[in-house]
Amino acid sequence: MSQSPIVEMKDISISFPGVKALDGVDFRLFPGEVHTLMGENGAGKSTLIKALTGVYRIDEGVISVDGDVVQFQGTADAQEAGVSTVYQEVNLCSNLSIGENVMLGHEVRGRFGVNWKATHEAATKTLRKLGLGHLDPRASLASISLAMQQLVAISRAMVTQARVLILDEPTSSLDSNEVEQLFSVMRQLRDEGVAILFVSHFLEQVYAISDRLTVLRNGQFVGEYATGELDQASLIGKMIGKEITALRSLDSQSAARGHRQDAETVYLARGLGRKGSIEPFDIELKRGEVVGLAGLLGSGRTELARLIYGADRPDSGDVEIHGHKVAVHTPAAGLRRRIAFSSENRRDEGIIRDLTVRENLVLGVQAKRGWARPLPRKQVDEIVDKYMVELGVRPSDPNRAMRNLSGGNQQKALLGRWLATKPDILILDEPTRGIDVGAKAEIQEQVLQLAAEGVAVIFISSELEEVVRLSDRIIVLKDHRMIAEVTNGPEVSAETIVKIIADHSTEQNAPVARAHKTKEVAL
Amino acid sequence: MSDNGTGPAGFLKEVVRRQYFWGVVAIVLLLLVNLTKDPSYLSIGWNDANGALVGNLVDILRAAAPIMMISIGMCLVIATSGIDLSVGSVMVIAGAVSMQFLAAAPNTFAGAMAALGLALLVSAVVGLVNGILVSVVGLQPFISTLIMMLAGRGIAKVITGGQNTSAVNDSFRWIANGYLFGLPVVFLLALAIVVLVGLLVRRSALGLMIEAIGMDPQAARLAGVNRRGLLLAVYSISGLLSGVAGVFATASVMTVDISRTGYQLEMDAILAVVIGGTSLAGGKFNLTGATVGALLIATLDKTVVFLGVSSSATPAFKAVVIVVLCLIQSDRVRQLLRSRRTTGSRPSRKEAVAA
Numbered sequence: 001m002s003q004s005p006i007v008e009m010k011d012i013s014i015s016f017p018g019v020k021a022l023d024g025v026d027f028r029l030f031p032g033e034v035h036t037l038m039g040e041n042g043a044g045k046s047t048l049i050k051a052l053t054g055v056y057r058i059d060e061g062v063i064s065v066d067g068d069v070v071q072f073q074g075t076a077d078a079q080e081a082g083v084s085t086v087y088q089e090v091n092l093c094s095n096l097s098i099g100e101n102v103m104l105g106h107e108v109r110g111r112f113g114v115n116w117k118a119t120h121e122a123a124t125k126t127l128r129k130l131g132l133g134h135l136d137p138r139a140s141l142a143s144i145s146l147a148m149q150q151l152v153a154i155s156r157a158m159v160t161q162a163r164v165l166i167l168d169e170p171t172s173s174l175d176s177n178e179v180e181q182l183f184s185v186m187r188q189l190r191d192e193g194v195a196i197l198f199v200s201h202f203l204e205q206v207y208a209i210s211d212r213l214t215v216l217r218n219g220q221f222v223g224e225y226a227t228g229e230l231d232q233a234s235l236i237g238k239m240i241g242k243e244i245t246a247l248r249s250l251d252s253q254s255a256a257r258g259h260r261q262d263a264e265t266v267y268l269a270r271g272l273g274r275k276g277s278i279e280p281f282d283i284e285l286k287r288g289e290v291v292g293l294a295g296l297l298g299s300g301r302t303e304l305a306r307l308i309y310g311a312d313r314p315d316s317g318d319v320e321i322h323g324h325k326v327a328v329h330t331p332a333a334g335l336r337r338r339i340a341f342s343s344e345n346r347r348d349e350g351i352i353r354d355l356t357v358r359e360n361l362v363l364g365v366q367a368k369r370g371w372a373r374p375l376p377r378k379q380v381d382e383i384v385d386k387y388m389v390e391l392g393v394r395p396s397d398p399n400r401a402m403r404n405l406s407g408g409n410q411q412k413a414l415l416g417r418w419l420a421t422k423p424d425i426l427i428l429d430e431p432t433r434g435i436d437v438g439a440k441a442e443i444q445e446q447v448l449q450l451a452a453e454g455v456a457v458i459f460i461s462s463e464l465e466e467v468v469r470l471s472d473r474i475i476v477l478k479d480h481r482m483i484a485e486v487t488n489g490p491e492v493s494a495e496t497i498v499k500i501i502a503d504h505s506t507e508q509n510a511p512v513a514r515a516h517k518t519k520e521v522a523l
Numbered sequence: 524m525s526d527n528g529t530g531p532a533g534f535l536k537e538v539v540r541r542q543y544f545w546g547v548v549a550i551v552l553l554l555l556v557n558l559t560k561d562p563s564y565l566s567i568g569w570n571d572a573n574g575a576l577v578g579n580l581v582d583i584l585r586a587a588a589p590i591m592m593i594s595i596g597m598c599l600v601i602a603t604s605g606i607d608l609s610v611g612s613v614m615v616i617a618g619a620v621s622m623q624f625l626a627a628a629p630n631t632f633a634g635a636m637a638a639l640g641l642a643l644l645v646s647a648v649v650g651l652v653n654g655i656l657v658s659v660v661g662l663q664p665f666i667s668t669l670i671m672m673l674a675g676r677g678i679a680k681v682i683t684g685g686q687n688t689s690a691v692n693d694s695f696r697w698i699a700n701g702y703l704f705g706l707p708v709v710f711l712l713a714l715a716i717v718v719l720v721g722l723l724v725r726r727s728a729l730g731l732m733i734e735a736i737g738m739d740p741q742a743a744r745l746a747g748v749n750r751r752g753l754l755l756a757v758y759s760i761s762g763l764l765s766g767v768a769g770v771f772a773t774a775s776v777m778t779v780d781i782s783r784t785g786y787q788l789e790m791d792a793i794l795a796v797v798i799g800g801t802s803l804a805g806g807k808f809n810l811t812g813a814t815v816g817a818l819l820i821a822t823l824d825k826t827v828v829f830l831g832v833s834s835s836a837t838p839a840f841k842a843v844v845i846v847v848l849c850l851i852q853s854d855r856v857r858q859l860l861r862s863r864r865t866t867g868s869r870p871s872r873k874e875a876v877a878a
Contacts, residue, residue: 001644044537044710049657073582110838139605236863269592287750311744311745330745331744331745331747332747332748332749334747335747343742343745347746348739348741350742350745351742352735352739352742352743352746353738353739354734354738354806354807355731355735355738359731359735363731363735363746363747364746364747366732367732367746367747367749368729368747369725369728370728371728371729371732371753372727372728373728374726374727374728375728404615417745417746507777
């Protein structure tokens with residue numbers, strides 16, 4: 001590692017209306033290193049990347065490249081300075097050939113315009129440098145796998161003489177062999193002196209590839225660490241903002257509720273799975289129990305929930321509901337089987353912003369009844385009155401458009417929509433994210449209340465304390481696979497879960513080359 | 524419905540805020556223009572021979588009938604954030620089917636009914652095919668219905684063997700040229716169908732669901748709304764209504780003109796919907812507005828002819844009227860006018876919102 005950083009960001013702050021997305025964040029990137037940016041959702045990772053690539057203007061702070069202070073007015077400026085980005089969704093032109101994509105904007109020009117022969121030769125040379133010599137530059141980009149496309153995108157960055165390469169979640173849709181291939185290219189580039197900024201939610205991959213880590217939390221800088229000096233448990237602690245000691249002090253409070261283990265089984269799945277989304281899993285839900293799903297972002301929590309509801313179509317496994325074998329392949333089918341699913345993506349998959357609160361509340365029930373049997377006005381009024389009051393939705397005028405409500409109240413109204421369908425199984429994906437403390441407590445209370453009434457609740461949250469506090473059982477996920485199931489009790493705490501995640505090493509998934517052995521922390 | 528209308532002033536405010544209010548204003552203005560050219564333009568007479576009202580207004584109503592049909596079908600499709608470019612071609616298919624059938628059938632009421640039924644069935648099937656292309660195959664609505672728009676005229680040509688088939692059937696002709704209570708049957712039928720469709724979508728949950736999938740398909744799907752079924756239904760309804768429009772258009776002359784019947788009427792329908800205050804982005808829709816829009820288009824067509832605007836300048840004239848109308852309706856222009864009125868020049872505050 002050379003002495004001076006190629007990129008130095010000092011005291012960066014960016015505000016959006018009402019939110020401070022970045023608050024005095026420092027970040028240094030040295031030539032010849034792979035540096036991973038870590039943080040939970042909303043920590044500010046992508047905002048920082050967008051500041052560095054010139055997408056966002058910074059409000060405060062200084063960015064310097066090679067020691068010179070720069071002010072990027074747009075992405076073109078950043079590319080000019082040698083900062084190239086490969087996004088999660090490959091942004092290449094799938095209708096062009098591989099070679100054209102690699103050389104786009106840098107075609108070799110001859111006397112009669114572009115010299116395609118020379119262009120493709122140049123492309124081949126670049127590809128060969130990255131060990132992709134087997135690719136035919138004249139083949140269409142669409143004809144190669146997503147992983148290969150990602151590597152082509154990196155080759156393209158090389159043509160632009162990038163000295164800084166930003167890889168934003170490049171591995172999220174790759175299988176383990178493809179990840180290994182990507183990593184070998186990354187190592188080669190690193191050894192050539194390219195500085196690589198890497199983002200991934202897969203802890204094993206982070207430990208396999210990165211030299212250093214910078215952790216962000218809630219838009220603030222937590223620290224910069226050498227990967228070898230920070231074990232997984234401490235890293236998770238820093239990401240979610242609880243020191244290991246603090247985690248230990250939080251005890252489970254659900255033991256007192258004493259859910260009866262002999263309750264009737266409502267839902268039973270065996271080998272339910274979907275390729276590329278979540279490995280096959282077994283799950284059993286009993287009447288009146290709260291099952292928490294714990295795991296880091298991207299661990300497969302949401303994917304699991306979506307399969308149960310039918311939001312995604314499973315490609316393996318059997319499902320029994322109340323002892324009857326059924327197929328739940330669409331949300332409508334899920335709803336008919338009395339399953340309700342509240343998505344974590346409240347804005348895009350939950351509420352319908354331009355409909356009124358009233359219409360949002362009855363949409364689920366109405367969809368279940370079908371279009372031809374409209375809910376009588378009286379019944380609509382009953383549902384609206386009941387849930388507006390019971391859940392404390394404010395303002396209490398149901399004829400307002402949903403978009404005018406605060407996040408917490410939107411969430412409550414959304415919960416009302418699902419409760420109105422009278423579900424046996426209620427799946428809540430991050431129901432408390434981004435809402436204020438008061439609304440949060442009300443929703444948590446509602447969950448326990450529902451369980452007491454006999455609903456089987458699946459509760460998903462990034463906040464482990466919350467999961468531990470509410471759940472009777474906790475299912476732990478990591479890297480798109482169910483890794484453990486813990487029956488909650490006095491001895492179970494958020495720390496227990498962190499330890500399970502940190503200790504579980506998915507060897508078959510993780511590239512082994514530079515994997516750091518996870519050291520056990522004395523807890 | 525809304526409760527901020529206090530007294531007549533509030534009511535007026537409420538009316539002005541309706542998007543189609545300006546459509547009504549435009550109709551009135553056009554009629555006034557015609558009136559200045561011919562003071563007797565609005566006069567309505569009584570024809571004892573067939574017991575009917577006669578006059579320019581009656582002609583406008585008659586001409587509006589087919590446009591009303593395709594406009595409300597288009598309105599529903601647009602609400603799902605789709606578009607149906609094939610309405611004009613479905614009209615010519617329906618016309619071809621009915622004329623070809625009637626040319627061989629006896630001149631009886633039963634024959635007319637059979638022709639009507641057959642034409643509407645074929646139209647609904649064409650609409651259904653559009654729906655399948657959009658919802659099952661997953662093609663973009665623009666492309667799917669563009670294909671049908673181009674194919675439709677070809678299909679009609681095949682049906683008639685390339686001829687502009689004419690037929691004779693008095694019952695069928697009565698649909699377009701008859702009178703009931705002094706008004707053209709064709710307009711009464713169109714009005715009845717508009718009311719029927721309005722009741723269908725607003726009294727059932729169809730309207731809510733159409734708006735839901737138009738606003739946010741993902742959220743609507745997760746809420747359990749059957750998007751596929753709804754799209755099939757909506758495109759079929761649009762096809763069916765276009766068939767009705769086709770029957771109206773051909774029955775008046777009892778001839779299907781393969782190259783002219785329904786030609787470019789998809790544009791009129793889209794305009795009528797937009798004038799009526801339904802956004803092309805989908806979501807909230809307004810059938811009354813679409814009907815007003817259809818009446819405006821018909822008025823405009825008649826005005827152009829009446830004023831003697833040369834046929835080569837007709838599209839331009841039409842365009843000017845519609846552009847002005849759309850400008851008046853656009854929020855940005857309204858805001859601009861309002862701020863000019865109140866504070867002279869206030870800097871636009873919308874631009875500062877984060878990228």
